[in-house]
Amino acid sequence: MSAASINREQVDGALKTIADPETGRPLWQLDQIRNISVHGNEIEITIALTSYSAPLWQDTREHIIEHLQSSLPDKPTVKVEIVPLDRPAEPIGGIGLTAKSVIAVGSGKGGVGKSTIAVALACGLQQSGCKVGLLDADVYGPSVPHLLGTTERPVATDKKLQPIDVQGLKMMSMGLIVPPGEAVVWRGPMLHGAITQFLRDTNWGDLDYLIIDMPPGTGDISLTLSQLIPLTGAVIVCTPQDVALLDAVKAVAMFNKVNIPILGVVENMSYFLCPDNGKRYDIFGSGGARRKAEELGVPFLGEVPIQIKIRERGDAGDSFGNFADQEAAPHFQRICYSLTKNLAMQKAVNPPLPSLSVL
The missing domain is CATH 3.40.50.300 (P-loop containing nucleotide triphosphate hydrolases)
Incomplete structure (x- = not known):
């Protein structure tokens, strides 16, 4: 399979298992995946995380990159941007x-x-x-x-x-x-x-x-x-x-x-x-x-x-x-x-x- 065959559906599927470090629930369930762009062998993703998990932002970024590169064909180039999410405490x-x-x-x-x-x-x-x-x-x-x-x-x-x-x-x-x-x-x-x-x-x-x-x-x-x-x-x-x-x-x-x-x-x-x-x-x-x-x-x-x-x-x-x-x-x-x-x-x-x- 060529690098060009990577599509949005494959990326969506691979991201299903990525959890929000604050709640433990999948990011997609809480609408924290804000953008996904696929261009050939390059993937750009924007996710929203709360300040509660700030010490783990870099961990989460690296986990997403490693997971996508290992689960998608031809080890794509992955860029992950993290934006702040406001979720007040109860x-x-x-x-x-x-x-x-x-x-x-x-x-x-x-x-x-x-x-x-x-x-x-x-x-x-x-x-x-x-x-x-x-x-x-x-x-x-x-x-x-x-x-x-x-x-x-x-x-x-x-x-x-x-x-x-x-x-x-x-x-x-x-x-x-x-x-x-x-x-x-x-x-x-x-x-x-x-x-x-x-x-x-x-x-x-x-x-x-x-x-x-x-x-x-x-x-x-x-x-x-x-x-x-x-x-x-x-x-x-x-x-x-x-x-x-x-x-x-x-x-x-x-x-x-x-x-x-x-x-x-x-x-x-x-x-x-x-x-x-x-x-x-x-x-x-x-x-x-x-x-x-x-x-x-x-x-x-x-x-x-x-x-x-x-x-x-x-x-x-x-x-x-x-x-x-x-x-x-x-x-x-x-x-x-x-x-x-x-x-x-x-x-x-x-x-x-x-x-x-x-x-």
């Missing part, structure tokens, strides 16, 4: 929150860098093109404002708190409301009320992802969240040593008890690469989180080494700067990519029923 949980995925970032114990990873996830997804909110639910030790370099106090407009905008990332934290140095001494009901207010009474707007930095350990806030909103799942942060892994296993068990899926494990402080001699030092052991994730049957999202620059940027409130650092950026980018890729794969296996708004 309200969830009965509290007016509009977010497509709500992801809790937790740990079994403190001191493992949970907040650093939560902020990195939010920054990475936002820089990829997603609409992201970040809720600091670590009421007793709110460190997100410091990591993002802001002390701006939120104001209320039309009975709604306005989240603080940090380079396009929407953020809310108890650390912006309580005076510096003042301790929060609350029991469970007050914690429940505060988290409810942050979710219900903050003007988050339309979000692709809401990242929630959880308090360390297993406590009231996890129960509150499970009752208020349908969480997409949780990311567990731990370090490689056994004592941290024991607590991480408890965190996994806690989320399982409240029916919150585990989206993956991140190993922080994975190793130290000495800048003077290039030698690697496994200060807290090596690969423990990866092995434990395999034992528990949950995804391993990636590792972050001990880097002086990461610590310095956190202290200076420049967490976004990690994505401009050639040594730090790949570690954080891999975690963001792995998370969104795993979510897309889950949707592809079991696509949710479409809502009336996208039909």
Whole structure:
């Protein structure tokens, strides 16, 4: 068969199996294939994708090209253009929150860098093109404002708190409301009320992802969240040593008890690469989180080494700067990519029923 015999019907047929990375449903079902041009051995396609799947746009483009070249005769030249598709989030949980995925970032114990990873996830997804909110639910030790370099106090407009905008990332934290140095001494009901207010009474707007930095350990806030909103799942942060892994296993068990899926494990402080001699030092052991994730049957999202620059940027409130650092950026980018890729794969296996708004 000659290259000239490729026709529109063949291309249409080959594209039937290509899924939207947000919904897992075929692109053609949701009218996301906007244009197909066939000229001899050249194919040009325009598809529309949402900002939710922005980290996977390049993956989707490459998948379409590879699929068409392998399934059509004479390996045609394929060009794929991606244009933005506006598909607003649906309200969830009965509290007016509009977010497509709500992801809790937790740990079994403190001191493992949970907040650093939560902020990195939010920054990475936002820089990829997603609409992201970040809720600091670590009421007793709110460190997100410091990591993002802001002390701006939120104001209320039309009975709604306005989240603080940090380079396009929407953020809310108890650390912006309580005076510096003042301790929060609350029991469970007050914690429940505060988290409810942050979710219900903050003007988050339309979000692709809401990242929630959880308090360390297993406590009231996890129960509150499970009752208020349908969480997409949780990311567990731990370090490689056994004592941290024991607590991480408890965190996994806690989320399982409240029916919150585990989206993956991140190993922080994975190793130290000495800048003077290039030698690697496994200060807290090596690969423990990866092995434990395999034992528990949950995804391993990636590792972050001990880097002086990461610590310095956190202290200076420049967490976004990690994505401009050639040594730090790949570690954080891999975690963001792995998370969104795993979510897309889950949707592809079991696509949710479409809502009336996208039909």
